[in-house]
Amino acid sequence: MYTPKQIEKYKRTKYTRELERFLNRIVGYCNKNETLDRDDFRDFVDRIFEPLESIEKVYLNSTYLNELEQFVEKCANLPRSEKEDDEIRKEILHGANRLQKTRRKKNRNAEKHKGRIYD
Numbered sequence: 001m002y003t004p005k006q007i008e009k010y011k012r013t014k015y016t017r018e019l020e021r022f023l024n025r026i027v028g029y030c031n032k033n034e035t036l037d038r039d040d041f042r043d044f045v046d047r048i049f050e051p052l053e054s055i056e057k058v059y060l061n062s063t064y065l066n067e068l069e070q071f072v073e074k075c076a077n078l079p080r081s082e083k084e085d086d087e088i089r090k091e092i093l094h095g096a097n098r099l100q101k102t103r104r105k106k107n108r109n110a111e112k113h114k115g116r117i118y119d
Contacts, residue, residue, distance in 0.1 A: 008058070011055075011056060011058050012058045012059075012060070014055060015055050015056070015057065015058045015060075016060070016065055016068075018051055018052050018055055019052070019065070019068050019069060019072050020068065021048075021051075022048055022049065022052060022072050022075070023068060023071065023072065023096060023099065025048045026044075026045065026048065026075055026092060026096075027092065027093065027096045029041075029044055030089050030092050030093055031093075033089075035085065035086070036085040036086075036088060036089050037085075038079065038085060041079050041085075041088075042079035042080070045075065045076060045078070045079050049072075049076045052072065063102065064099070064102045064103045067098075067099055067102055068099055071095050071096070071099055074095070075092060075095070078091070078092070
């Protein structure tokens, strides 16, 4: 039916999509709400983290995906931390921005010979 390699790819794809879905949802929540209500935020994070708990963790070999996984785990624990609500919001947005920069850096290729004509 399916080879082990295909099954592994399916699991990895499903896991990475769910990580990115968590990232997009939490950033959207922080952008929409200027001030965070701790109880609502905790309920929201628990609700969007639920699908990730049901998915099997998979080895990720990309720096972006490893950082994304660490960010998601950190965000899942933020509502229970002792930090102020505004500080939590800033930390989430700052971390998401850093992740976006990492992702762009990965996709960018060095174009040091672009436009040159070789003899």
